[in-house]
Amino acid sequence: MSFSNLEIRTKCNNGATDSTEGGANMFDLSKFSLKGKTAIVTGGSRGIGKAIAQGFAKAGAKVAVTSRKLNDLEANAAEIKAFGGEAFPVQAHLGKMEEINRMVKTVMDEFGRIDILVNNAGTGPASTTVLNSDERLWETIINLNLKGVYFTSQAVAKVMKTQGGGKIVNIASVDGIKPEPGVSIYDVSKAGVRMITSAFALELAPFNIRVNTIAPGPISTKLLDSHWAHLPAEEFKKGKQELAEKTPMRRIGEPDEIVGAAIYLASDASSFTTGAEIVVDGGTLLYVPLEAPVPPEEKQ
Numbered sequence: 001m002s003f004s005n006l007e008i009r010t011k012c013n014n015g016a017t018d019s020t021e022g023g024a025n026m027f028d029l030s031k032f033s034l035k036g037k038t039a040i041v042t043g044g045s046r047g048i049g050k051a052i053a054q055g056f057a058k059a060g061a062k063v064a065v066t067s068r069k070l071n072d073l074e075a076n077a078a079e080i081k082a083f084g085g086e087a088f089p090v091q092a093h094l095g096k097m098e099e100i101n102r103m104v105k106t107v108m109d110e111f112g113r114i115d116i117l118v119n120n121a122g123t124g125p126a127s128t129t130v131l132n133s134d135e136r137l138w139e140t141i142i143n144l145n146l147k148g149v150y151f152t153s154q155a156v157a158k159v160m161k162t163q164g165g166g167k168i169v170n171i172a173s174v175d176g177i178k179p180e181p182g183v184s185i186y187d188v189s190k191a192g193v194r195m196i197t198s199a200f201a202l203e204l205a206p207f208n209i210r211v212n213t214i215a216p217g218p219i220s221t222k223l224l225d226s227h228w229a230h231l232p233a234e235e236f237k238k239g240k241q242e243l244a245e246k247t248p249m250r251r252i253g254e255p256d257e258i259v260g261a262a263i264y265l266a267s268d269a270s271s272f273t274t275g276a277e278i279v280v281d282g283g284t285l286l287y288v289p290l291e292a293p294v295p296p297e298e299k300q
């Protein structure tokens with residue numbers, strides 16, 4: 001096939017058609033729509049998951065939001081319903097197999113199908129060195145961030161296979177690409193999430209199930225704030241400001257700034273994209289510190 005003979009036809013505002021060499025079909029912006037789709041957003045009660053759930057609802061999807069605290073889920077569902085969207089709160093601890101399976105069954109009972117899964121729920125408590133990390137911390141982080149993502153994907157992919165397709169979006173982190181001192185188990189879990197994307201994308205492609213990753217940099221949420229939450233207010237502010245200054249864009253991102261990438265990967269706009277990763281980090285990965293990192297225990 002020769003690309004030189006193909007045409008991109010772009011519809012102008014006045015409805016006229018403009019022809020340019022280079023592509024095959026007119027791109028239709030409605031491919032970004034999630035109208036008629038059903039979605040699960042894990043960790044949909046606050047932070048990045050709340051923003052994605054609201055963005056999906058605005059794009060037309062019915063959204064099931066799930067996490068451990070029902071009150072927070074109900075609050076987000078109420079906000080979504082207030083702007084005319086559809087939301088369904090489901091309480092579940094996603095580090096536990098029986099709760100993952102119950103959550104998926106509850107959503108199927110309510111929606112009858114699952115077109116989109118966003119594996120966003122994640123945790124990264126306690127800054128500690130590789131020499132001091134213990135089994136309890138490992139299990140808390142790995143059970144949710146890695147086992148939870150793997151088996152929620154598996155349970156939902158079985159549904160999607162029967163339906164004839166679907167989209168899975170995994171929220172990893174720039175920490176899964178370049179480690180951050182003091183959060184090694186979190187780093188390991190997020191590197192694993194990136195491999196879950198690759199492994200699932202490869203095996204599920206024949207079933208029309210696409211699997212992709214978003215790797216956020218620093219985003220202003222409770223999880224990020226937990227780095228300094230134990231410090232007095234002034235120190236908290238200073239720590240967050242220092243992080244912002246190390247970011248090439250000189251600021252920390254907002255949860256809303258992850259939503260565009262999530263809608264792209266969850267919609268038909270990304271129809272030929274699987275096993276890919278979108279980094280949304282204000283340039284964080286471009287930054288090479290000139291000083292050696294200091295492990296948390298050695299800080300003054």
Ligand SMILES: NC(=O)c1ccc[n+]([C@@H]2O[C@H](COP(=O)([O-])OP(=O)(O)OC[C@H]3O[C@@H](n4cnc5c(N)ncnc54)[C@H](OP(=O)(O)O)[C@@H]3O)[C@@H](O)[C@H]2O)c1
Nearest residue numbers: 043045047048067068069093094121122173218219221223
């Ligand atoms: N913020 C950042 O700078 C940043 C950067 C890179 C990647 N990320 C990733 O983005 C994702 C969202 O993080 P966030 O910053 O929005 O964090 P967050 O504000 O702390 O939100 C975490 C969400 O996960 C839920 N959750 C926690 N433990 C759970 C469990 N065991 N079972 C089910 N749900 C659980 C929480 O609700 P409950 O407490 O009610 O369960 C909450 O809805 C995470 O995967 C995180 O690793 C964040």
